[in-house]
Amino acid sequence: MPGNETTHPLLQRFHEGDPAALGELSDRFSPALMGFAGRLLHEPFLAGDIVQDVYIKLWQRKGEYDSIEGIRKFLFVATRNACINQNEKYRLRQGQPPSSEDADPDEAMRKLILSEYLGLIYQIVAAMPDKLQQVFYLSFEEGLSPEDIAQQLDIPRQTIKNRKVEVYKALREGLKHYKVAMPILLKMLFPH
Amino acid sequence: MYRIKQEQPVTEAEQAQLESWLQRSTGNRQLFNNLMDDRFVMDNLKEMKQWDIPAFSAALVQKIREQEKPAPVRTLQSPWFRRIAVAATVLLIAGATWFILRPSPEKGNPAPATIVSIEGASNKARLTLADGSVIELDTLKNGSIAAVAGNNIQKSNDQLIYNNAGEASTNTLTTPRGGKFRLTLPDGTKVWMNSASSLTYPTAFNGKSRTVDLTGEAYFEVARNPKQPFTVNIQDLKVNVTGTHFNVNGYEDEGQVLTTLVEGGVQVQRQQQAQALKPGQQAIAQQKANTITVSNANIKQVLAWKDGLFIFDGKQKSEILRELSRWYDI
Numbered sequence: 001m002p003g004n005e006t007t008h009p010l011l012q013r014f015h016e017g018d019p020a021a022l023g024e025l026s027d028r029f030s031p032a033l034m035g036f037a038g039r040l041l042h043e044p045f046l047a048g049d050i051v052q053d054v055y056i057k058l059w060q061r062k063g064e065y066d067s068i069e070g071i072r073k074f075l076f077v078a079t080r081n082a083c084i085n086q087n088e089k090y091r092l093r094q095g096q097p098p099s100s101e102d103a104d105p106d107e108a109m110r111k112l113i114l115s116e117y118l119g120l121i122y123q124i125v126a127a128m129p130d131k132l133q134q135v136f137y138l139s140f141e142e143g144l145s146p147e148d149i150a151q152q153l154d155i156p157r158q159t160i161k162n163r164k165v166e167v168y169k170a171l172r173e174g175l176k177h178y179k180v181a182m183p184i185l186l187k188m189l190f191p192h
Numbered sequence: 193m194y195r196i197k198q199e200q201p202v203t204e205a206e207q208a209q210l211e212s213w214l215q216r217s218t219g220n221r222q223l224f225n226n227l228m229d230d231r232f233v234m235d236n237l238k239e240m241k242q243w244d245i246p247a248f249s250a251a252l253v254q255k256i257r258e259q260e261k262p263a264p265v266r267t268l269q270s271p272w273f274r275r276i277a278v279a280a281t282v283l284l285i286a287g288a289t290w291f292i293l294r295p296s297p298e299k300g301n302p303a304p305a306t307i308v309s310i311e312g313a314s315n316k317a318r319l320t321l322a323d324g325s326v327i328e329l330d331t332l333k334n335g336s337i338a339a340v341a342g343n344n345i346q347k348s349n350d351q352l353i354y355n356n357a358g359e360a361s362t363n364t365l366t367t368p369r370g371g372k373f374r375l376t377l378p379d380g381t382k383v384w385m386n387s388a389s390s391l392t393y394p395t396a397f398n399g400k401s402r403t404v405d406l407t408g409e410a411y412f413e414v415a416r417n418p419k420q421p422f423t424v425n426i427q428d429l430k431v432n433v434t435g436t437h438f439n440v441n442g443y444e445d446e447g448q449v450l451t452t453l454v455e456g457g458v459q460v461q462r463q464q465q466a467q468a469l470k471p472g473q474q475a476i477a478q479q480k481a482n483t484i485t486v487s488n489a490n491i492k493q494v495l496a497w498k499d500g501l502f503i504f505d506g507k508q509k510s511e512i513l514r515e516l517s518r519w520y521d522i
Contacts, residue, residue: 017260019253019256019257019260020253022252022253022256023249023250023252023253024249026245026248026249026252026253027245027246027249030243030245030248030249031240031243031245034240034243034245034248035236035240043320043366045318045326046368048243048248049368049369051248052248052251052252052255055252056252056255056256056259059256089407089444092407092427093364093390093392093405093407094392094405095405095425106217106219106220107219110219110220110223113223113227114223114226114227117227118233118236118237118240119240121233121237122237122240125237126245140230140234141234141237141238
């Protein structure tokens with residue numbers, strides 16, 4: 001989780017108006033934001049449009065945020081508001097009454113937790129070297145055993161086993177913040 | 193795979209907090225089970241790979257760079273230009289920035305009509321079928337795209353044509369910001385969709401009336417059929433017609449619905465209130481006031497978007513900004 005970020009280099013470049021800094025923020029937050037928007041929207045195919053708008057809004061008011069955490073909050077709150085507005089338009093079009101789901105903060109929070117958790121795992125995997133990503137997907141997505149993978153890639157079985165250990169390590173390391181994040185999320189749910 | 197609860201033991205207080213949260217609702221329990229379910233996580237990761245986040249970020253950066261590039265400036269103030277503008281000849285400028293930054297005209301000196309070609313808008317649209325499946329029309333080749341219950345849908349460049357009246361199901365055509373599309377309904381009615389708009393319509397008009405639902409803006413050339421009146425629902429308004437050419441502009445951020453009649457006759461109806469229009473007239477239904485007022489319209493200006501042109505004639509700046517942001521997807 002972010003520490004003292006007033007001097008964060010990415011933040012500094014963002015404030016100086018470097019568009020690439022916005023791209024890096026997008027790399028970091030978009031996996032979770034797109035998932036969040038997709039889960040909130042009645043028309044999930046609009047998630048990309050909506051999230052892009054939110055980043056543009058962020059860019060227009062970049063001076064207002066003095067921490068990565070502040071940016072993160074803005075991104076998720078603005079995405080949620082944009083999705084609620086879009087859903088209202090959708091229901092108006094369909095002649096449906098307002099939905100109680102949009103107004104339920106607990107449901108939105110659950111979608112947020114789920115999206116951020118999946119976004120985190122996505123990023124941990126994306127940050128792994130290619131050879132570890134390969135082992136990750138073959139073992140977890142395809143459900144292959146180290147023997148199968150060794151045979152398929154023509155690499156010694158022990159090498160695959162070692163890589164698998166590294167994959168676990170990366171996941172554990174990446175998710176260790178989650179232990180901290182969970183109580184924070186819970187605190188947001190239970191302010192008292 | 194990664195059992196947070198087991199591998200990262202939390203303190204007793206945190207554990208208690210978690211337990212009480214889990215017991216609070218079935219939704220919370222379901223969420224926790226999903227987070228702990230490898231299959232669920234993997235299925236989602238697989239989907240997330242499809243989003244192509246690096247491409248998304250690159251497109252965003254590109255967009256910001258383009259936005260920040262200063263647009264070439266060209267002023268269109270001379271009477272010579274004004275005459276050309278009135279004659280609806282095409283002039284073009286490279287960007288929208290110029291118009292937005294231009295000082296507002298002094299009082300008593302109306303802004304000259306300015307025509308700007310719309311290069312930002314491309315023929316992008318999404319079609320949602322009755323079963324919820326979505327077809328991206330801009331990536332699709334020309335030809336037959338779907339045959340549903342006897343209704344054949346043809347796509348040709350920037351338009352969609354419905355043939356054969358079979359069983360009716362509901363389709364929705366949605367244009368994103370920066371997109372526009374043409375549509376021919378099964379009764380032969382032609383619809384030009386402006387950007388950030390959507391039209392929901394049956395694939396066959398089998399009942400006593402023909403009814404479609406619109407958000408945003410569209411121009412209609414309704415096929416004449418007095419026995420089967422045509423109705424456009426937009427926000428809380430109904431526009432009733434028998435066979436006519438008219439434009440409906442009802443973007444929600446504009447706070448009003450403008451119905452402009454080009455040919456024929458229409459009736460604009462809100463609850464018990466109704467106003468008939470003559471060709472060249474425009475009905476203005478404010479969202480806040482519960483009234484419908486009628487005035488004469490600048491038809492050329494109203495329909496400019498349809499032919500890929502903008503004419504700004506003393507329009508309010510915020511209104512122009514909204515219009516531009518929809519076209520240029522900014």
